[in-house]
Structure formats: C-alpha cells, structure tokens
Amino acid sequence: MGRLFATYDLETPTTLEQAAKVIAGEQSSGTFLKLPGETDRLRERSGARVEQITATSTSRTPSLPCRISAESYTRGEITLSWPLDNMGTSLPNVLATVAGNLFELADVSALRLTDISFPKEFAMSYPGPTYGRLGTLALAGVKDRPMIGTIVKPSVGLSPVETASLVEKLVEGGIDFIKDDELQANGPHCPFEERLHEVMKVINSHADRTGKKVMYAFNITDELDTMRRNADLLQRAGGTCAMVSLFPLGLTGLTAIRRHVDLPLHCHRNGWGIYSRSPDIGISFRVWQKFWRLAGADHLHVNGIANKFTEADETVIENARSLGNPLSGEHGYQAMPVFSSGQTAVQMEETCQAVGHTDFIYCAGGGIMGHPGGVAGGVASLIQAAEAAVGGIPAHVFAKDHKELSQALELFGRKNGAGDGK
Amino acid sequence: MGRLFATYDLETPTTLEQAAKVIAGEQSSGTFLKLPGETDRLRERSGARVEQITATSTSRTPSLPCRISAESYTRGEITLSWPLDNMGTSLPNVLATVAGNLFELADVSALRLTDISFPKEFAMSYPGPTYGRLGTLALAGVKDRPMIGTIVKPSVGLSPVETASLVEKLVEGGIDFIKDDELQANGPHCPFEERLHEVMKVINSHADRTGKKVMYAFNITDELDTMRRNADLLQRAGGTCAMVSLFPLGLTGLTAIRRHVDLPLHCHRNGWGIYSRSPDIGISFRVWQKFWRLAGADHLHVNGIANKFTEADETVIENARSLGNPLSGEHGYQAMPVFSSGQTAVQMEETCQAVGHTDFIYCAGGGIMGHPGGVAGGVASLIQAAEAAVGGIPAHVFAKDHKELSQALELFGRKNGAGDGK
Numbered sequence A, B: 001m002g003r004l005f006a007t008y009d010l011e012t013p014t015t016l017e018q019a020a021k022v023i024a025g026e027q028s029s030g031t032f033l034k035l036p037g038e039t040d041r042l043r044e045r046s047g048a049r050v051e052q053i054t055a056t057s058t059s060r061t062p063s064l065p066c067r068i069s070a071e072s073y074t075r076g077e078i079t080l081s082w083p084l085d086n087m088g089t090s091l092p093n094v095l096a097t098v099a100g101n102l103f104e105l106a107d108v109s110a111l112r113l114t115d116i117s118f119p120k121e122f123a124m125s126y127p128g129p130t131y132g133r134l135g136t137l138a139l140a141g142v143k144d145r146p147m148i149g150t151i152v153k154p155s156v157g158l159s160p161v162e163t164a165s166l167v168e169k170l171v172e173g174g175i176d177f178i179k180d181d182e183l184q185a186n187g188p189h190c191p192f193e194e195r196l197h198e199v200m201k202v203i204n205s206h207a208d209r210t211g212k213k214v215m216y217a218f219n220i221t222d223e224l225d226t227m228r229r230n231a232d233l234l235q236r237a238g239g240t241c242a243m244v245s246l247f248p249l250g251l252t253g254l255t256a257i258r259r260h261v262d263l264p265l266h267c268h269r270n271g272w273g274i275y276s277r278s279p280d281i282g283i284s285f286r287v288w289q290k291f292w293r294l295a296g297a298d299h300l301h302v303n304g305i306a307n308k309f310t311e312a313d314e315t316v317i318e319n320a321r322s323l324g325n326p327l328s329g330e331h332g333y334q335a336m337p338v339f340s341s342g343q344t345a346v347q348m349e350e351t352c353q354a355v356g357h358t359d360f361i362y363c364a365g366g367g368i369m370g371h372p373g374g375v376a377g378g379v380a381s382l383i384q385a386a387e388a389a390v391g392g393i394p395a396h397v398f399a400k401d402h403k404e405l406s407q408a409l410e411l412f413g414r415k416n417g418a419g420d421g422k
Helices: A016-026 A040-046 A091-098 A132-140 A160-172 A192-210 A224-236 A246-260 A272-276 A285-295 A313-322 A345-355 A374-390 A395-401 A403-412 B016-026 B040-046 B091-098 B132-140 B160-172 B192-210 B224-236 B246-260 B272-276 B285-295 B313-322 B345-355 B374-391 B395-401 B403-412
Strands: A003-012 A049-059 A073-083 A110-117 A147-151 A177-179 A215-219 A241-245 A265-268 A281-283 A299-301 A336-339 A361-363 B003-012 B049-059 B073-083 B110-117 B147-151 B177-179 B215-219 B241-245 B265-268 B281-283 B299-301 B336-339 B361-363
Touching: A003 A016, A003 A049, A003 A091, A016 A049, A016 A073, A073 A110, A091 A246, A091 A285, A091 B241, A091 B246, A110 A285, A132 A147, A132 A215, A132 A336, A147 A374, A160 A177, A160 A192, A160 A374, A177 A241, A177 A361, A192 A215, A192 A224, A224 A241, A224 A246, A224 B246, A241 A246, A241 B091, A246 A265, A246 A285, A246 B091, A246 B224, A246 B246, A272 A281, A272 A285, A272 B272, A272 B281, A281 B272, A285 A299, A285 A313, A313 A336, A313 A345, A336 A345, A345 A374, A345 A395, A345 A403, A374 A395, A374 A403, A395 A403, B003 B016, B003 B049, B003 B091, B016 B049, B016 B073, B073 B110, B091 B246, B091 B285, B110 B285, B132 B147, B132 B215, B132 B336, B147 B374, B160 B177, B160 B192, B160 B374, B177 B241, B177 B361, B192 B215, B192 B224, B224 B241, B224 B246, B241 B246, B246 B265, B246 B285, B272 B281, B272 B285, B285 B299, B285 B313, B313 B336, B313 B345, B336 B345, B345 B374, B345 B395, B345 B403, B374 B395, B374 B403, B395 B403
Parallel strands: A110 A281, A147 A177, A147 A361, A177 A215, A215 A241, A241 A265, A265 A299, A299 A336, A336 A361, B110 B281, B147 B177, B147 B361, B177 B215, B215 B241, B241 B265, B265 B299, B299 B336, B336 B361
Antiparallel strands: A003 A073, A003 A110, A049 A073, B003 B073, B003 B110, B049 B073
C-alpha cells in the first residue's frame, strides 16, 4: 500500500527537528514514555516518517500562547508521511491522523496543515463527485459559459409562496441557478416540503414552457434521516440539486448523503473562517477541498474576487483553480467552483481569465436584485459579461451595444459600488 | 417557540455596535443591499436581535489580519438572539447559523463563539446521551469512585493478537476501562473485526471468571455504513462501548450513529486545537460540548491536569465541570468527562476535588505502564489514589500503607516526572 503525505507550516519553541519528531510520534506509534511494545520493527512499519524540514524564519515571541517558553521561536515547513496500513482508505480516520491532537501540542506555537497527498488507493473507496463540473453543466443545460446564479434573499423570513414568487421572477429573467441561503433551514415558518412544492411548481412549469430547467439548490442540511427523506422528496419533485453545509455534516455525513442521492451536491463552507482566518492555526483550502471532493462534493464555495469577506483575490483564485487539480492517482474528481459574496457583472471578466476555464457557478445577489433593469436586467448583464469573457472581448467594449452590461458596469463599478466588497 | 442566544468575544475595526449589527444581519435576513423583500415585518419576525454589547479593551493593531484598517480596534462581548422559527430544532442548522460565515467578515479582526443557550424545544428533538455518567458507571460495575482507564499503546502497530495480549495484562491488573487510541483505525494490519474478536475473547473470559466486565471503547470512527456494521458486530460480541472522533463525524454523523447503537459513545475531540488554540478565532468548549451532548455524546475528552498539551489546569477543570451543567430546559444530558494526557496517580486528588464529583473516567498511559510494579501496580496506584480522594484522605497520607500509590507518587511526582506534562 502507498503512503500518505502531509505538509505543515509550523512554529516551535524547540527546534523544527524536535517538533517534527514529536508530531510524528504523537500521530503514530509514540507516547511520552518508551514502552516495551514499541519495538524497532513496529516503529519501522507503523511510525510516521519525517520526510522534509525547511526553516523559514525566527521570532522573539510565540505566534500563539504556548506553555514552553524560549528565547526564539523557529518557523518552517515540515512534511511527514504515514503508511496507509495504519488507517486504511478511510477519510474520517485520515483526518484524525493528519489533523488530530497535534494542534494542541506544547511543542508548537503555530501550526497549519498546508498540503496533503492521497495515494491512489483512495480512488477505490471514494467515487468522488457524482456530477462534478461537466455533469452539472449538462444537467442545467448550460453550454460554453459560466452558470449564472443567485441566492434567495432575504436569506430567511420568506414563506414558501413568497419564495416561489421570487423564484418566478428569477426564472423569467433567464437565470441558470438559484440557491437557498445556508440560513434557510427547515423551520416552521418555511418548511422544506412546502417550499419544495411551491418552488418546483414554478421551475417545472417554466421548464415545460421553455425547455430550460433552472437548477435550484435546496438546502437539505439536517440530521441524516431528515436529509434522506428530503432528498427523496426533492428527486421525486423533479429537483436537480441539493445543498448542504459541510461543517455540520462532517465527512461521515457527506459520504452518507452522497451514497443516498443521485443529484449534484452543492457544498457550502460556512464556518470556514475558523480554519482560514488565522495565519497560525488551521487547515489550508488546498487540503480541505481534497477531503470533500473525495467524499463527493460536486460544487464548492470559494468566495469571489473583491468579496465582502476577508480573503485576498489571489487566494480566491488559487482556491478555485485547486478544485480542478487531479487527486488520488489519475482520477480527476473535479468539483465546480461557486463564486459568491458581493459579485456583480464587474468581476466576471477577471474571474474567467484567472480561473482558466468557465465551468463555474457565478452567484450574484445584489448584483442582480439591485440592477436598474430589475431581475431580468441583472441576469442579462451577467450573461452578457460571461459571453464577453468567453469571446475574449473586454467587458467595457462588449458593453457598448449591450445595455444591461453597460448599466451594471456603471452602477457596480469597483470604485464606487458593491463590487469593492463593501 | 423560544429564541436561541449566542455570545461572542469579538474585536472590530469599526464599532461594537456596527459589528454586532453586521453579524446579526449576515446571519439572518440581511444582505449588502436593502432589498424590497426585506420588510420591517419580516425583519421583526426573522431577524437576529442584538441583545447586549459590552466593551472590554482597545488596541492599536488587529489581532487577526483584517481588510478594513483602523486607528484603533475595539474588543468586547456581544450577545445575539435568533427566533427558533428560522432554523427549527436542528443542530446542524443551528451550527450554520451561530458559527457560519460570520468568522470571515471584514468587520471583525477577532471572533470567538463563547456561549450558547438552547431553548427547551431541543429536548424534543435530541434525546442526548444514552448512558451518560450514571449509565456508564452501572454498565462498567464501578461504584463511588472514578473509573480507572488506559489507552492501548503503542497507538498503532500492534496486531489484533498483540492488542489482546496487552488487554489481558490490563484486565488482570484490575483496570475498569480501556480504549483504542484514536489513531487505531481499521487498516489491514489490525482490522476491526479481528481486533474485536481477540479483545472480546479476553474481556468476556475475564468477566466469566470474575464477574467484572471491563469496558473497552473500540474506535469505530469511519463512514456510516462501516460504523453501523462495526457497531453491530461490537454489540453482538458483548462489547460495552464505542469510540468515535467527533470532527470527522460531524454532528450529522454522531446523531446517525447515536440513533443506531445502544452503547455509550466515547467521544474523542482530536482536532480540538483548531478551535481552542488561538485566543482570537474559534469556539469555546462551553459551547462546543453542548452541541455534542445534545447529539448524544456519553463521554467527552477534556484533557487533564498538568497535561502534555497546552490547556491550563483551570480551563481543563472548567471544561470538565461544564459537562454536568443542565442544558435545554430541565434536561440534564450529563456527559462523563474523560481525563487523559500525561495522567498518573499524582493528579487524582486534585482532579476529584476540582471537578466536584467522581463520576469520571481517568485514563493513564505511562502512568500505568511505567509503574515499577508493572501494569497491576499502576492500576492499583490509581485505584488507591481514587479511594483516598473519595475518602477525603490526602494521597501522601493514604500512601503510607499503600505501596503502589507510594511508588507512583515518588516516581511521577509533579516536580520531576511525567506529571508535570513533559
């Protein structure tokens, strides 16, 4: 069997060599006393190996509170490897190995898991996304351009009938994709089943008339029995997408629903700030997305250029591109990036160029609802922006004979509007 | 329906009032543009409310990298509340609400979720721990003192037969509780089913001879189908405890296994450092444990006094005590604290006094294996320490006519041994 490799950015009050050794021991066969059972043969077979150590800098103060104090704290990168024999091809057990107790060790004053490499054996256990990029586009009937989407707003508070009435405006406006907000759960004011019924009535009737079935990501996040029931209702009603919040589900929850439902899973990463916000603790998106793609994520949220949150544009783009990198041997497992957060027609050109392909979902909220031409104008402006980008024509040029795009660029222009992330 | 309350420790480049308003909006009915659908009536019904704001300090630099820069950053505590009508009594959806996108907001330069209060309606949806503190003690046949436990070490690398042979020494030594290390998964070198078979042969035969059935927490962490299969095998073999790693399972995964298996769930918190290590991002144990107790955690790891990790003793004790606080109306949902990490007979007295009750599991590794009297001596030293603490007799006095305790205090004494966390 192969070996699993993980890379960390760490800071230590001891030495990088010592910290690497402690982590390797703690996360495989070691304990704080040399035990009779820990023979050389056992350690050779089951111990984690330190593969690489690179020092990068030192500082006088620890980045995080640390029980061991030192004159100087050394920062660097280490790579460890584990025999797959220890944990098998089980993602939950891999997570406990590479991202378990080690974050609490007194030997580190900063620790981020920055990369992971899954050997090809994982492809035998995890089939990955059911639809992925190409399957989603085919199911939504969108060709050769990004899918234009939006989020139902207000996020919560609309009744099923009010939601359906908003959806009607959106599908009439020509949108490709709509999603529930991640806060839209299954509360008594807007129960799932009733919302599904009202919304699918609109979507199915529009599809019957026009041949275009708008993809709606219904939030089914819940306990497993309820999720399965709601996913079944969703499929029976002709729905084409289910949305879940990844942190509450866990890897085990996502795999369980992936195995149950034959629909693209639209995966929301709310809670991601806990893992990403501090430069000194957490897990990189580069690592995190690999777990979820293996477990079956079809769509993954990646924020957006000039977003209203905190990620830099370069990070957003690097994360979006990472979803297309092959993982676990030759298997692609490509997931579809979902851009969202303060998006309007303004950022489309840059997004298409930076991502390197156009198989993504581009969600705008205010960028559609706030357009002077109303919902139809907002959607048209985004489709025009996408067409310009795909055709290699600068947006401001294409806008000359495309009114809605022109209006959007003027209203949402990065210097004085929503597009700057305010 | 009641309201859900959450409290945050936050730092902001704007004002506490502004940050509180942004979070309340983002996590309920708001968006970055005032939308026609967001009526006053809707906001009144579905919006989050700012309940309380208290400033604590200011600083010149932001605690975390932040896109909005300011002359001064204000730190303080805010409490928000949500109508349960928004998300219903669904823990996964509560998590997405109180610990979702907000951590990424540019309006905060530090954010920790520090408290949560679940209204009594949750008791209708979540039955909580099946066994909890008293059920576990009854099942293990331990009365009026802490359960003495250990972890199989080396953590990984032993074969099923080697594991069983270590277990034999431990049960003969009089131990109450044994657990797999969280790294012991279901790999080809030590497959679950074979390990279960070999270990239960030892435990069942010892129970037949002596009437004492040692509780063994088998790590069943895995994808749900496999977990259910292994939990079934475990029950059929006469096993009395299943262990899971909480982060990989997620709330959805834990609830699913809770509903399937009638055994105490021994819940491991590996990965906890990501949530706890930074003072500027994350979730407090006070909050975190409430989610898991509602979802069905019977035992929860709380580290230990003078541990080898980084938590201060006061934090450890506060966390352990929190598992006994009632939650969701009148329902107790008491979970059993599990002390572990560098524990020996030395910390027993202080632990019993500080926790305020003795219904806990006390796991020692080196504190048993490293005892001069061998495994039996190590276990005896811990039982003696527990008896002394329960009887209110100082350990050093009780040690005068209890040899194993005396040896342990000498060897592991806090000033020069494992007990100081090294």
